[in-house]
Amino acid sequence: MEPVSKCFDGAAASGATSVIATTVLATITLLSLTRYALWPSSKPKVIPGPLTTYVPKLSQDELKKLTYHPDYYPGARNVATPDIARPLAEKGCRVMLFDLFGRGYSDAPGDLEYDTRLWVTQILLVLASSKLPWTGENGLHVVGYSLGGGIAANFAATFPHMVETLILLAPAGVIRPENIGRASRLIFTSGIIPERLLGRLTKWRLKQPIDKAVSKKRKPSAVRGLEKSLEGEGKESFIDAAEQEAVDPNEEWPAALEPTPFERTVESVVHWTLDHHEGFVPAFMSTIRFAPLMDQHDYWRQLARRKPGTTAVLLGRHDQLIQKDDYVEDALPLLGGEANVFWRVVPGAHNFPFTNGPEALECIYEFWGMKE
Numbered sequence: 001m002e003p004v005s006k007c008f009d010g011a012a013a014s015g016a017t018s019v020i021a022t023t024v025l026a027t028i029t030l031l032s033l034t035r036y037a038l039w040p041s042s043k044p045k046v047i048p049g050p051l052t053t054y055v056p057k058l059s060q061d062e063l064k065k066l067t068y069h070p071d072y073y074p075g076a077r078n079v080a081t082p083d084i085a086r087p088l089a090e091k092g093c094r095v096m097l098f099d100l101f102g103r104g105y106s107d108a109p110g111d112l113e114y115d116t117r118l119w120v121t122q123i124l125l126v127l128a129s130s131k132l133p134w135t136g137e138n139g140l141h142v143v144g145y146s147l148g149g150g151i152a153a154n155f156a157a158t159f160p161h162m163v164e165t166l167i168l169l170a171p172a173g174v175i176r177p178e179n180i181g182r183a184s185r186l187i188f189t190s191g192i193i194p195e196r197l198l199g200r201l202t203k204w205r206l207k208q209p210i211d212k213a214v215s216k217k218r219k220p221s222a223v224r225g226l227e228k229s230l231e232g233e234g235k236e237s238f239i240d241a242a243e244q245e246a247v248d249p250n251e252e253w254p255a256a257l258e259p260t261p262f263e264r265t266v267e268s269v270v271h272w273t274l275d276h277h278e279g280f281v282p283a284f285m286s287t288i289r290f291a292p293l294m295d296q297h298d299y300w301r302q303l304a305r306r307k308p309g310t311t312a313v314l315l316g317r318h319d320q321l322i323q324k325d326d327y328v329e330d331a332l333p334l335l336g337g338e339a340n341v342f343w344r345v346v347p348g349a350h351n352f353p354f355t356n357g358p359e360a361l362e363c364i365y366e367f368w369g370m371k372e
Contacts, residue, residue, distance in 0.1 A: 044110040047279030051105040054276040067268040070105060083357025084143075084169075084364070091370065093141075096134070098126045100148070102283020103273070114283060115290035116299075119151040120158055138164035143364075145169040145353050146322075150292035156311075157302040166303070167312045167364060169353050170322040173296040174331045179323065180294070188288045203281045207274055262354055297334060304336035311335060312342035312367045314360055316352040342367045 055063070055070060063070075089095045101122055102108035112118055127134040134140050142163050144152025149171025156163040177185070187193060193201075259267070273280045292299070303311055313331070315324040324345055335341045344363045348356035365371045 043282075047102070047108040047110045047282065049102075049105050049107045049279065050273075050276040052107070053278070055105075067265065067272055068104065084353050084361055087357075087361055088364075091365075094132070096126065096130065098122075100151075100283075102277070102279045102287075104277075108277070108279025108283045110279065110282065113290040114286035116151070116154045116158075116292050119291070120155050123151070123155050135162055137161055141165045141167070141368075143167040143169065144171060146350070147172050147287065147291060147293065149173065150296060153303060154292050154296065154299045156306070157299040160302070160306060163310075165310045165312070165368065166306070167314070167367065169314050169360065170316055170319055170350050171313065172291075172293045172322070174300060174327065174334070175294045175322065176326055176330070177294050179321070179326070188285065199281050199285065202285060203274055206281070206284070207271060300331060300334040304334060304340060306336075306340075308336070308340045309342060311340070312344070312363070314352075314363055315345050316348045316350055316356075317345050318348065319350045319352070321350045 051070065058066075085095050085097055099106040101114065101118065109118065127140075139162050142152045142156055142165075144150070144167070146169070149168040150173035152166060153168060153171060153173050156166045187198070287293075313327070313335070315322060315327060317324065332338065332341065332343065342363075346352055346356055346359045346363060348359075353360055362371070
């Protein structure tokens with residue numbers, strides 16, 4: 001009986017081994033597929049923008065209906081510009097605007113970090129693309145807003161001889177990290193959440209109707225405080241910060257119960273971009289991680305070496321992202337103090353270039369000596 005018993009024991013052991021091996025193999029396969037799906041190992045070098053992937057398929061009638069539409073001219077596109085750029089052109093200034101990588105009609109680099117090196121390179125590429133001369137000693141004046149302000153500051157610090165004057169409108173660069181909620185920073189920078197899942201969540205959040213952002217900014221403080229309990233009072237998430245370029249968080253109840261026409265236009269453009277630019281969300285996420293939003297003190301110290309009176313900073317009185325008191329304490333000394341910088345506070349919040357364009361323009365004209 002013993003040999004027979006051993007035979008059955010051997011068969012049972014063999015079966016158990018097979019089950020274990022199959023389980024291990026299935027687990028490894030599942031983990032590999034999950035890793036491939038959620039943490040892609042390779043990225044495309046270029047994610048084409050809608051000018052390549054979407055616009056060519058549209059009829060003339062469909063093109064006319066686009067909120068953000070391209071009008072073709074030799075070497076350029078003409079699009080609706082903010083209330084600052086157009087009046088400057090009417091004053092005789094030669095104005096160049098461009099879509100940052102991954103925004104509007106610009107393609108999105110898929111395998112590069114969206115840091116100062118990329119943005120400074122893009123400015124040089126844009127300048128080189130023009131048939132007109134823009135570079136050389138004091139070759140141009142640079143105006144940057146929000147993220148663009150942080151980029152403009154770093155460009156001027158890198159190529160000081162090229163920039164005759166520098167105007168920073170509510171510029172990023174030295175935002176205090178504690179003003180951005182710790183949870184938001186952890187979500188976007190830790191790598192805990194798989195990249196593709198985070199991309200889907202980001203796209204979903206950016207697609208929320210602007211009515212929600214408008215109503216959120218006007219909730220009573222108790223409700224707002226509960227909503228902010230995870231982040232802490234006064235803290236902004238990265239997407240809250242992005243919303244402030246479109247939504248003024250200080251409009252008073254009840255006059256601003258509904259989104260303004262400007263806010264509706266921004267919502268339409270953002271939704272169109274999310275639908276038709278595959279590179280927008282990856283660009284947005286990489287910008288949060290690597291762009292010159294915070295901790296750019298070394299670049300800003302270099303700006304203090306500029307000739308006095310050639311750097312201007314305009315801040316919104318009610319800006320909750322680029323807070324004027326923080327910037328007076330942190331940024332103004334880096335730039336050489338009041339004797340070195342043209343420093344003005346204008347009406348409005350973070351989106352003051354759109355809501356209070358004339359007031360901002362008056363400051364720019366004063367800075368350039370163009371006031372009549």
